[in-house]
Amino acid sequence: MQLRPKLIALVALMAVAVGCSVAFFLWSLEAVTRVRFENPWLLWFLPVAGMGVVWLYHRHGGDSEGGNNLILDRLHDPGGGVPRRMAPLVLFGTLVTHLFGGSAGREGTAVQMGGSIASAVARQFRLDAAQLPALLMAGVAAGFGAVFGTPLAGAVFAVEVVMIGRPKLRALPVCLLASYLGDWTCRAWGVGHAHYHIDGVAGPLGAGYLDLGMVGKVALAAVAFGLVGWLFAAVCHWLSAGLKRWIPNPVWRPAVGGVGVIVLFLIVGRADYLGLGVWSPDPAAVTLASLFESPGSHPWAWLWKLAFTAVTVSSGFKGGEVTPLFFIGAALGSALAGLLGAPPELFAGLGMVAVFAGASNTPVASTLMGIELFGLGYALPIALACGVAFLCSGHAGIYPSQRFALKKPFWRRPR
Missing domain, CATH: 1.10.3080.10 (Clc chloride channel)
Structure with missing residues (x-):
């Protein structure tokens, strides 16, 4: 895969957008989590909240219901790309899950926002089909690296998760660029990450x-x-x-x-x-x-x-x-x-x-x-x-x- 200037510029643009989106997501997630702790009665409305989100997906989501697996399917076969609506839908759906006490994570939201934004950038700037998978993987890397503050792992995750035992190493340079830039952008907004420590290093x-x-x-x-x-x-x-x-x-x-x-x-x-x-x-x-x-x-x-x-x-x-x-x-x-x-x-x-x-x-x-x-x-x-x-x-x-x-x-x- 040739790293053409257009692709590099689009990866950088996309990574900044993903970093900003992840920063907003993490800030919002912290806010709704605090609201849930202050109002434990919200848990009793979890079934109704879930029904509302699934109805929204069923009525307006289209292919977005596929989630992370849709991103992987598009990496195997770019096809029609990833819907633009996936980013706002998964952001809203995840915040609702956490507001009402559902036990879930956050990487799916960041990865799907990254893939959705990457696909939207590819459409807007008419990126050719041969380079679309690389931009999608870069979107995954930017989202994963930014949400956990682990950009190196984010880049490698994007190329490793698609085909087990045969990583897409040709896309690693753009994934590294996207993951580090997405993480840097997220941190630039003042969003921090949890830190865990192991005491004592032996050798x-x-x-x-x-x-x-x-x-x-x-x-x-x-x-x-x-x-x-x-x-x-x-x-x-x-x-x-x-x-x-x-x-x-x-x-x-x-x-x-x-x-x-x-x-x-x-x-x-x-x-x-x-x-x-x-x-x-x-x-x-x-x-x-x-x-x-x-x-x-x-x-x-x-x-x-x-x-x-x-x-x-x-x-x-x-x-x-x-x-x-x-x-x-x-x-x-x-x-x-x-x-x-x-x-x-x-x-x-x-x-x-x-x-x-x-x-x-x-x-x-x-x-x-x-x-x-x-x-x-x-x-x-x-x-x-x-x-x-x-x-x-x-x-x-x-x-x-x-x-x-x-x-x-x-x-x-x-x-």
Whole structure:
């Protein structure tokens, strides 16, 4: 792929627009989350809110209902591109999900806004069909890099997620440009990102953590991370297929899902597993941040978050899965550290990125994300955990439109 001046200029223009959109999204997400914490009664209206969003998509969304999988389908076959309406619809739908307490993420919103804006720029400036996939991948990179503040991981995610085992490396230069520029633009608006820390670095690249005993512990935990990533994807696919079969009218599915979330909340008796899960005004709440500060104190938090999120996203609510997967992975890593006699903060960090690696089938991007989040001093254990989790997570990831150029050992090749 030739990096023509026109393509470079369009990538830069698009990345700035995506960075601004993600900044507005993150600011709005923080605002609606605060409103929900101040008004916990909003949860009781989650079923109705979900019905309204799905009705809006059904009536006016067109192909936008395809979400992240539509972006991947267009990368395989550009076709008609991505609808412009996808960006405002997914932004509105995600904010509604979080305002009323649905357990969802934010990467899906950023990726879809990036793809939608990239496709709109391509149409406006009549970009030829050969260069459209590169611009779409750059849009994905800009959205992912900006929403998490991990531009290197965002660029690699965009080229890795399309075809497992055969990354689209020709598009990597434009994805790097877009991801770093999108992240820079988002930060320029004063939007910050959550920071997580692992205390203590042992040797260069974390080599001191990899004596024979620790290698075994990391590998064993990584098997669990991969299996839980597979479990999450499998439960989501099973629930989604079941709801489509049992409830033909899509507008009623989020009503059932919303009731399911409320029932789970009543069983648990706590609001810890609602919403994004990154922070809470309640100092005793289980959050992604607390899993690093008070490791090992909530051994089943990962399972509760998995259940809340699977019910939410499978029934049609908008958002994404990645941040809940971070929560699930950090909680599982923290619990396993106590069983294995391992450093709890390290295993919380490993689980945070390795469960995502397994569920998304993006081990390289997940490794780079871990390095960007926690530092180069943990590179080797992060790479080991993400690699093993990827191998142990099967082929049914959270993005059904992914294609595979390799077969994982011990798993049946997908049809």
